[in-house]
Amino acid sequence: MSELYVERSRKVAYRRLGAEIIIMSASDSMLFSLNEVASVIWEAADGATPLSAIVRDEVCEQFEIGIEQAQHDAEEFARSLAEAGILLVSERPRVPSDSPAEKTA
Amino acid sequence: MSLIETILQRAQSLHVPLSVHFDLTYRCNERCEHCYLDHRDLGELRTERVKEILTDLAEAGVFFLTLSGGEPFLRQDLFEILEHGRSLNFNIKLKTNAVLISPSEAARLRDLFVERVQVSVYSVRAEIHDGITKVRGSLDRTIEGIRALRAARVAVSIANVLMSSNASDFDGVRRLAQELGAQYTLDPTVTPMMDGDASILEHRADADTLRKIFRNPAIVGNVEEFCAPPAAVDDDILDGFSCSAGHTACYISPYGDVFPCVQFPMTCGNLRDRTFREIWDKSPQFAELRSIHARDLHGCSSCGHLGSCSRCPGLAYLEGDMRGPSTADCEKSFLRTGVEVPGLRSRINAPMQGKLVQIQV
Numbered sequence: 211m212s213e214l215y216v217e218r219s220r221k222v223a224y225r226r227l228g229a230e231i232i233i234m235s236a237s238d239s240m241l242f243s244l245n246e247v248a249s250v251i252w253e254a255a256d257g258a259t260p261l262s263a264i265v266r267d268e269v270c271e272q273f274e275i276g277i278e279q280a281q282h283d284a285e286e287f288a289r290s291l292a293e294a295g296i297l298l299v300s301e302r303p304r305v306p307s308d309s310p311a312e313k314t315a
Numbered sequence: 316m317s318l319i320e321t322i323l324q325r326a327q328s329l330h331v332p333l334s335v336h337f338d339l340t341y342r343c344n345e346r347c348e349h350c351y352l353d354h355r356d357l358g359e360l361r362t363e364r365v366k367e368i369l370t371d372l373a374e375a376g377v378f379f380l381t382l383s384g385g386e387p388f389l390r391q392d393l394f395e396i397l398e399h400g401r402s403l404n405f406n407i408k409l410k411t412n413a414v415l416i417s418p419s420e421a422a423r424l425r426d427l428f429v430e431r432v433q434v435s436v437y438s439v440r441a442e443i444h445d446g447i448t449k450v451r452g453s454l455d456r457t458i459e460g461i462r463a464l465r466a467a468r469v470a471v472s473i474a475n476v477l478m479s480s481n482a483s484d485f486d487g488v489r490r491l492a493q494e495l496g497a498q499y500t501l502d503p504t505v506t507p508m509m510d511g512d513a514s515i516l517e518h519r520a521d522a523d524t525l526r527k528i529f530r531n532p533a534i535v536g537n538v539e540e541f542c543a544p545p546a547a548v549d550d551d552i553l554d555g556f557s558c559s560a561g562h563t564a565c566y567i568s569p570y571g572d573v574f575p576c577v578q579f580p581m582t583c584g585n586l587r588d589r590t591f592r593e594i595w596d597k598s599p600q601f602a603e604l605r606s607i608h609a610r611d612l613h614g615c616s617s618c619g620h621l622g623s624c625s626r627c628p629g630l631a632y633l634e635g636d637m638r639g640p641s642t643a644d645c646e647k648s649f650l651r652t653g654v655e656v657p658g659l660r661s662r663i664n665a666p667m668q669g670k671l672v673q674i675q676v
Contacts (some may be wrong), residue, residue: 220428221405221428221429222404223378223404223405223428223430224378224404225373225376225377225378225403225404225405226328226376227322227325227326227329227331227333227376227378228325228331232322232378234378234430236406236408236428236429236430236470239431239470240429241318241319241322243318243322244319249553253387
């Protein structure tokens with residue numbers, strides 16, 4: 211199975227509120243609240259770090275969860291946020307030269 | 316409980332200022348008859364200081380940032396400030412009259428992912444709108460600005476202040492909002508000028524107009540629900556607060572003054588000599604405001620409307636007692652429900668006291 215890379219959309223505003231992250235999309239003013247584990251993934255979603263590394267180095271380091279379960283949950287989480295348009299998911303790491311411009315409208 | 320209510324509750328328990336309204340200037344290119352501001356520049360914060368303050372606000376946990384004025388597009392550094400704000404991941408709403416928004420400005424706002432632009436429109440009749448703004452051609456230019464924003468797919472809210480001079484025009488503005496794909500809000504709030512001059516209160520819509528508005532389903536939705544008699548007051552209501560001012564929200568003036576709200580001119584500190592965090596955490600004024608629960612309110616705590624009244628502590632402060640009632644809201648509660656408000660009649664003609672700095676437009 212290929213590696214996944216996740217990156218926060220430029221369209222969103224977000225802020226840490228205690229242990230959780232709140233996000234609002236400028237596209238449709240939808241508000242999201244991420245739980246503690248999802249918030250860790252969100253903050254590490256730089257488009258350059260593989261999701262598997264985020265799960266191994268951040269999620270499994272900070273929470274008592276098996277790596278397989280964590281990886282499965284992280285991929286599901288990433289896909290659901292991608293569907294909502296607030297997270298970009300790719301099979302390639304982001305590099306400045308090939309970073310696709312996000313549609314602004 | 317909705318997600319936003321849950322978030323507000325969490326912010327309050329964590330003592331986080333989730334929302335800040337920051338007026339970047341009081342200068343304006345219109346002279347609206349109901350405006351409370353002194354439009355001279357008495358020493359606005361410079362660009363670098365504004366950016367430092369935004370950085371401090373982000374560190375304090377501010378998420379919802381409203382940038383307004385005056386007319387914010389009169390600041391040459393507006394886009395520099397917006398760019399900095401977006402780099403700090405704020406959710407930004409901009410309040411403007413849109414007169415200076417061309418397709419080029421609209422595209423820049425779109426590319427910065429400003430969440431929403433709020434534009435004031437008073438009427439679709441130029442003689443009424445331009446009569447209120449005192450600028451001939453302002454309605455046409457405002458609508459042009461809104462069209463540019465919508466063409467760039469920037470979300471727009473049209474804010475319609477309801478006054479005596481435009482009391483019969485709100486339906487036209489509401490339809491204009493529909494046509495332009497904009498949200499619509501109607502606000503009957505008019506408050507005294509910042510120097511304490513209450514003469515502009517004569518522009519307030521009268522009781523009959525408000526009574527009709529409160530029974531218009533196109534404006535309030537479910538009329539029966541909106542105008543329902545107040546529910547019984549219980550301990551949850553008595554332990555609650557009037558609004559988020561000073562709890563999860565505050566206001567910053569172009570001169571760095573920090574108030575609980577745009578409508579609540581109680582100075583809690585100035586950002587020229589103290590950090591935002593110091594003021595938010597340590598201001599005695601904020602501490603006093605936060606200590607006031609509904610059960611401590613003079614008159615209101617025994618009023619049957621307590622649970623559903625839109626009581627504004629800022630307007631109460633301007634009437635001389637931030638623990639007291641705000642008469643305009645007492646009146647609205649009465650007009651909305653038909654249920655008498657104790658002592659309202661004796662207060663309704665009493666003069667306002669103190670100085671007001673801003674109202675919501």
